[in-house]
Amino acid sequence: MNRILKKLELAPEVKLFEINSPLITRKTLPGQFVVVRICEEGERIPLTIADTKEDTIVLVVQEVGKTTKHMGTLEEGYELSDVIGPLGKPTHIEKLGTVVCVGGGIGIAPIYPITKAMKNIGNKVISIIGARSKDLLIFEEKMKKVSDELYITTDDGSYGRKGFVTDELNGLIDEGRNIDFVMAIGPVVMMYAVAEVTRPHNINTMVSLNPIMVDGTGMCGACRVEVGGKTRFTCVDGPDFDAHQVDFKLLMDRQRIYLKQEEESMRLFKRH
Amino acid sequence: MPKVRPKKTPIPKQSPKKRVKNFNEVALGYSEKQAVKEAKRCLQCKKPVCISGCPVEIDIPGFIKLIAEKDFKEAIRLMKEKNVLPAICGRVCPQEDQCEKVCVLAEKFEPVGIGRLERFIADWEAEQGEMALPPKPSLTGKKVAVVGSGPAGLTVAGDLVKLGHSLTIFEALHKTGGVLVYGIPEFRLPKAIVQREVDYVHKLGAEIVTSFVVGKTKTVDELLKEYDAVFLGTGAGLPWFMQIPGENYNGIYSANEYLTRSNLMKAYLFPKYDTPIVRGKRVAVIGGGNVAMDSARTGLRLGAEKSMIIYRRSRKELPARIEEIENAEEEGIVFEFLTLPVRYYTDDKGWVKEMECIRMKLGKPDASGRRRPLPIKGSNFKIPVDTVVVAIGQSPNPLVPSTTPGLETGKHGNIIADEQTGKTSKKGVFAGGDIVTGAATVILAMGAGRIAAKSMDEYLNTGEW
Ligand SMILES: Cc1cc2nc3c(=O)[nH]c(=O)nc-3n(C[C@H](O)[C@H](O)[C@H](O)COP(=O)(O)OP(=O)(O)OC[C@H]3O[C@@H](n4cnc5c(N)ncnc54)[C@H](O)[C@@H]3O)c2cc1C
Numbered sequence: 001m002n003r004i005l006k007k008l009e010l011a012p013e014v015k016l017f018e019i020n021s022p023l024i025t026r027k028t029l030p031g032q033f034v035v036v037r038i039c040e041e042g043e044r045i046p047l048t049i050a051d052t053k054e055d056t057i058v059l060v061v062q063e064v065g066k067t068t069k070h071m072g073t074l075e076e077g078y079e080l081s082d083v084i085g086p087l088g089k090p091t092h093i094e095k096l097g098t099v100v101c102v103g104g105g106i107g108i109a110p111i112y113p114i115t116k117a118m119k120n121i122g123n124k125v126i127s128i129i130g131a132r133s134k135d136l137l138i139f140e141e142k143m144k145k146v147s148d149e150l151y152i153t154t155d156d157g158s159y160g161r162k163g164f165v166t167d168e169l170n171g172l173i174d175e176g177r178n179i180d181f182v183m184a185i186g187p188v189v190m191m192y193a194v195a196e197v198t199r200p201h202n203i204n205t206m207v208s209l210n211p212i213m214v215d216g217t218g219m220c221g222a223c224r225v226e227v228g229g230k231t232r233f234t235c236v237d238g239p240d241f242d243a244h245q246v247d248f249k250l251l252m253d254r255q256r257i258y259l260k261q262e263e264e265s266m267r268l269f270k271r272h
Numbered sequence: 273m274p275k276v277r278p279k280k281t282p283i284p285k286q287s288p289k290k291r292v293k294n295f296n297e298v299a300l301g302y303s304e305k306q307a308v309k310e311a312k313r314c315l316q317c318k319k320p321v322c323i324s325g326c327p328v329e330i331d332i333p334g335f336i337k338l339i340a341e342k343d344f345k346e347a348i349r350l351m352k353e354k355n356v357l358p359a360i361c362g363r364v365c366p367q368e369d370q371c372e373k374v375c376v377l378a379e380k381f382e383p384v385g386i387g388r389l390e391r392f393i394a395d396w397e398a399e400q401g402e403m404a405l406p407p408k409p410s411l412t413g414k415k416v417a418v419v420g421s422g423p424a425g426l427t428v429a430g431d432l433v434k435l436g437h438s439l440t441i442f443e444a445l446h447k448t449g450g451v452l453v454y455g456i457p458e459f460r461l462p463k464a465i466v467q468r469e470v471d472y473v474h475k476l477g478a479e480i481v482t483s484f485v486v487g488k489t490k491t492v493d494e495l496l497k498e499y500d501a502v503f504l505g506t507g508a509g510l511p512w513f514m515q516i517p518g519e520n521y522n523g524i525y526s527a528n529e530y531l532t533r534s535n536l537m538k539a540y541l542f543p544k545y546d547t548p549i550v551r552g553k554r555v556a557v558i559g560g561g562n563v564a565m566d567s568a569r570t571g572l573r574l575g576a577e578k579s580m581i582i583y584r585r586s587r588k589e590l591p592a593r594i595e596e597i598e599n600a601e602e603e604g605i606v607f608e609f610l611t612l613p614v615r616y617y618t619d620d621k622g623w624v625k626e627m628e629c630i631r632m633k634l635g636k637p638d639a640s641g642r643r644r645p646l647p648i649k650g651s652n653f654k655i656p657v658d659t660v661v662v663a664i665g666q667s668p669n670p671l672v673p674s675t676t677p678g679l680e681t682g683k684h685g686n687i688i689a690d691e692q693t694g695k696t697s698k699k700g701v702f703a704g705g706d707i708v709t710g711a712a713t714v715i716l717a718m719g720a721g722r723i724a725a726k727s728m729d730e731y732l733n734t735g736e737w
Pocket residue numbers: 033043044045046047048049059060061062063064065066067068069106109110209210211212213214239254255256262263
């Protein structure tokens with residue numbers, strides 16, 4: 001169990017892992033995540049289940065700090081100490097009409113299973129995926145397969161439309177396209193921007209939040225966010241929340257709690 | 273009453289100055305000589321009332337007599353008939369409210385140091401190396417799933433494997449022991465000791481599956497397809513907050529998070545271990561129970577210049593174990609009694625920098641029998657802080673109840689189980705410990721486990737519900 005069966009580099013510092021995890025595979029629904037602990041001294045980090053195949057779950061990991069960098073060095077055959085899940089509430093999948101799925105950067109991986117499910121249940125699915133530049137764009141083929149329309153943006157214009165995913169979303173709204181629901185996953189700033197785009201149009205919008213977590217089962221409160229003025233625990237009440245109600249500033253502040261320690265950790269790791 | 277030394281034989285401890293700089297155990301335990309000396313204080317009462325004070329009814333005079341006679345091997349064997357976790361109970365039971373409270377000596381003198389002797393005998397056994405295992409029973413062919421590896425689950429597991437049932441423990445975290453590993457700090461209960469006790473249950477024949485979240489990885493109904501009975505010992509793992517303004521600022525923790533980072537994830541050893549923790553200079557802990565004491569003392573050991581307990585009643589009402597209150601005082605924890613936080617203030621980066629409090633006075637007794645704290649109007653004042661730990665209690669984690677149709681729960685989300693049998697409203701499902709009672713004690717959880725194990729055995733044998 002928990003063995004890495006396959007590892008692929010999707011983009012610089014973005015790796016895909018297929019992990020043998022038969023129990024979790026059977027239960028996984030779109031929008032859920034696992035908590036991973038690599039080794040005895042390791043942290044517990046949450047990662048979204050980007051896909052499942054027979055007995056394996058697919059994780060797509062962006063190397064941003066010590067633990068994800070360490071994970072990037074692991075080879076096929078390595079057995080992770082722990083893979084726990086599936087955690088969190090699944091995304092609410094329903095036939096709503098026209099659904100726009102927005103994925104930014106690494107967020108394209110977690111938006112994929114949701115997009116697929118939204119399509120399978122009979123929605124018209126418009127997907128917008130974006131990255132900083134062409135080489136960082138992942139899952140393009142997979143997204144194309146499960147979308148009726150696929151739009152691509154890059155910050156530097158090296159591929160697709162130059163600009164942000166929100167520019168594309170704005171464009172669709174300006175064209176007068178009828179949109180019943182928007183689901184957005186990506187960096188917090190992106191999810192915030194999407195919320196601001198859809199808010200004036202009253203388009204129902206959900207985002208999948210990524211605060212710091214420890215247990216992932218509702219025991220510690222590390223993952224608390226404020227939604228509609230109320231404190232919620234992301235790992236059990238979410239990770240999906242109404243984008244128009246989320247306090248994004250608080251989320252960003254809380255993501256920076258351990259900045260100093262994370263830098264120290266990275267420095268030590270790089271020396272090895 | 274024959275002549276008896278009025279005071280308990282003192283237990284050697286690390287000096288306060290030294291111990292606030294490390295996470296090693298504070299109390300060092302009796303030597304053989306000290307243990308024998310203390311054991312001789314016991315009067316060997318004909319009607320040993322002390323036993324009635326112990327939720328698992330240990331033969332207290334029995335094991336103490338064997339210590340006095342230096343037959344330690346037999347003493348531990350006798351102990352383990354009733355208690356599979358003596359090294360733990362000896363350290364963390366609130367003895368002053370249980371066995372030692374009713375010890376006849378306590379009427380005039382200090383009671384017999386029952387907890388200290390219990391700890392001694394368990395540690396003695398560990399020092400001998402091999403733990404004696406009871407003879408293997410013949411298998412009954414029945415399968416039991418225990419959910420949660422805290423004291424309740426471990427007791428059920430220990431009892432039922434001894435009776436020949438096949439047993440699997442499912443634990444959500446990556447380590448077994450429940451609060452004993454993620455909550456209670458190393459300096460009060462070394463994790464090696466918890467591991468030792470867990471190993472014992474494992475050696476008895478229980479299978480242990482960690483990182484398995486019942487309700488997520490599998491539901492109780494799915495377990496019931498594979499197992500003949502299920503015991504739920506999932507504890508009270510949902511932290512409460514006060515719901516006051518600013519409570520989500522950076523630097524404000526639930527005690528569960530603070531202690532989990534430090535204990536389970538070993539953040540006190542960062543960066544050797546990867547999990548970080550905020551090492552605050554001015555730590556304020558809200559609450560007055562064991563959890564609050566543990567948090568404040570952890571804060572000190574993580575390098576705080578000032579670590580405070582903010583409690584809304586007075587010293588007399590502190591619910592923590594007396595020994596831990598005394599230890600905390602010795603270590604220089606500052607107590608702000610009759611004080612209630614009302615809001616937090618932050619700097620421009622979202623970090624807590626001040627806590628506004630209001631002074632309280634004690635009014636008439638409330639439902640719990642303790643005098644109700646009432647705010648004194650206009651007494652607001654501010655305390656500069658950089659770390660806050662909210663330790664005002666926790667309630668049962670809803671993960672299992674919310675995914676188990678037919679399982680009745682009470683007002684506070686606790687699972688309803690019969691006190692005499694541990695039976696829940698769902699056939700084949702038993703429960704006990706904090707998940708039923710709300711946050712309580714290790715020994716009460718074990719007591720509930722013992723009761724449930726007995727009726728589970730009956731159910732497994734007869735099939736009668
Ligand atoms: C529900 C959820 C799903 C996620 N899914 C994915 C995914 O599919 N792919 C992916 O690459 N990343 C995902 N993340 C983010 C991922 O967990 C973090 O990038 C990772 O924990 C960083 O750890 P690190 O040690 O490498 O970096 P660090 O140096 O520790 O931190 C870098 C950044 O990651 C954030 N972070 C640190 N620790 C945690 C933690 N325990 N939990 C959450 N965030 C943390 C911090 O805010 C920090 O800004 C998800 C997060 C959540 C909450």
